[in-house]
Amino acid sequence: MATNMISKRNLGMFMYLIFVLLPIYWLLNMSFKTNDEILGQLTLWPTDFTLNNYITIFTDASWYMGYVNSMTYVAMNLVITLLVSLPAAYAFSRYKFVGDKHLFFWLLSNRMAPPAVFLLPFFQLYSSVGLFDTHLAVALAHCLFTVPLAVWILEGFMSGVPKEIDETAYIDGYSFGHFFIKIFIPMISSGIGVTAFFTFMFSWVELLLARTLTSVDAKPISAIMTRTVGATGIDWGVLAAAGVLTIIPGILVVWFVRNHVAKGFALGRV
Amino acid sequence: MTGAKVWKRTMNKIPNNKAWWLVLPMFLLVAFSAIIPLMTVVNYSLQDIFDQNTAYFVGVEWYQEVLRDTRLHDSLLRQFGFSLSVLLIEIPLGIAVALMMPTRGWQASAVLILLALPLLIPWNVVGTIWQVFARGDIGLFGWTLNNLGVDYNYTSNSLDAWLTVLLMDVWHWTSLVALLCYSGLRAIPDAYYQAAKIDRASPWAVFRYIQLPRLKNVLVIGVLLRFMDSFMIYTEPFVLTGGGPGTSTTFLSQTLTQMAIGQFDIGPAAAFSLVYFLIVLLVSWVFFTTITHMEKSDNGNKHDK
DSSP: OHHHHHHHHHHHHHHHHHHHHHHHHHHHHHHTSOHHHHHHSOOSSOSSOOOHHHHHHHHOHHHHHHHHHHHHHHHHHHHHHHHHHHHHHHHHHHEEOTTHHHHHHHHHHGGGSOHHHHHHHHHHHHHHTTOTTSHHHHHHHHHHHHHHHHHHHHHHHHHTSOHHHHHHHHHTTOOHHHHIIIIIHHHTHHHHHHHHHHHHHHHHHOOHHHHHTOSSTTOOHHHHGGGGEETTEEOHHHHHHHHHHHHHHHHHHHHHTTTTHHHHHTTTOO | OHHHHHHHHHHHOEEOGGGHHHHHHHHHHHHHHHHHHHHHHHHHHTEEESSSSOEEEOTTHHHHHHHHOHHHHHHHHHHHHHHHHHHHHHHHHHHHHHHHSOOSHHHHHHHHHHHHGGGGSOHHHHHHHHHHHTOTTTOHHHHHHHHTTOOOOTTTOHHHHHHHHHHHHHHHHHHHHHHHHHHHHHTSOHHHHHHHHHTTOOHHHHIIIIIHHHTHHHHHHHHHHHHHHHHTOOHHHHHHTTTOSTTTTOOHHHHHHIIIIISOOHHHHHHHHHHHHHHHHHHHHHHHHHHHHHHHHHHHHHOOO
């Protein structure tokens, strides 16, 4: 009976993974086909295998710069988010101060603002400070939802570190800065890894703000993808190849944090 | 357990207002992107704007108008229907997947990575994937359904379109619930299961009395995140169906974008955005307070742990 249960479990898991992977496989499959084959008949794998779709992307600067732009603002956002969230999360996990609960709730409420109509004010704000169409503008705008999340996750991990460690360090004559960088940060490194993962995730997948705040120089890849709709119809092959390439950074990032992801998804507070 | 833990944690905190200096950079950064645009929206919602230099103060007129607007009511109802369906499917399915996930070895890592995949795909690419996948001519899903004799076409049939958007959301986000629950399950000490084995508890009893109670924390996070995000869904249905056919998949944020940018009715759109924001805030707050309240009375009854 026990083996029966386990095989049923595995079967269920297997079915769900098929459900998850099939649409992605279909995109991958299409990216290796010519447009004639895609539109001609339905084939389960590319019969006329081609790399031309990828070559188109990697040889055209207006395509591959989209990836560079996306990576740039995601990386900038990551650095800014960690720099401001680490001390803030420390303050929330260790001290009581005037307005701490309200501040925390206000932070989280920023995730609840519907983005659609806030686009116009964002555009005006970043234009008026001269940041429109820069990577920095997108990085700063994404801080709106990455910082609250980062503070939340880091606070969970930091609260797991006993406070006696701080006290001992201060008695031993460490200054706050020295203690924080030399002792405290290494102790929550897995928490920082998980935070980086979530920050990456939400900044990488966001399109609306990134598209609104850029026009040419900092245009993200997801916005460039809409270009494949041309006068002759949609260039399905290139669209699929571009889509596949947007999935790869995510795979790399999740590979690096795979050992911490289980704890991380509970945001450090199980 | 958590109630007591949180209580203990807050008791240990030292009152110190200098901690504001640590929070200040974060506060200024978020406030720049949060408060200024919010105030601009409030400003729009109180004025009638013709162009950049002509605007009249109209007070609460827009609010009165949008609260009577049937188009917005319809789209709000569709939105609630969609979010409710999302929660009803994704939460149980996510728990089930988490229970089925392998717990150790390379299989565990492999499944984790594969499950996380949909979460890491840009939202418009998610829309594109399903736009292609569900097509009757070039997509595997639509083609298979049509060949099985199901009359399926998401571009012309509203029910099909709605179901496709729902299926896409289930595909996209169930992993988040599953991974949350998986991490919750991993935190249950083995001793609990051993005790259950000695008592010869049925699998259902193990789930109901050991696993489910320990999942409560992560499920609260999961329900909140899924409610907030599904309530504000925009990019994926926009790419997949463009809101059609008709208005069957035009959810709230798309209606608002059409009003604000398409028809340049900024005043009413801004007024309703604020109402929208308040609805999300209110629902989240009520849910969260109810859960914490239940937890408190629970702990009051048991007062161990």
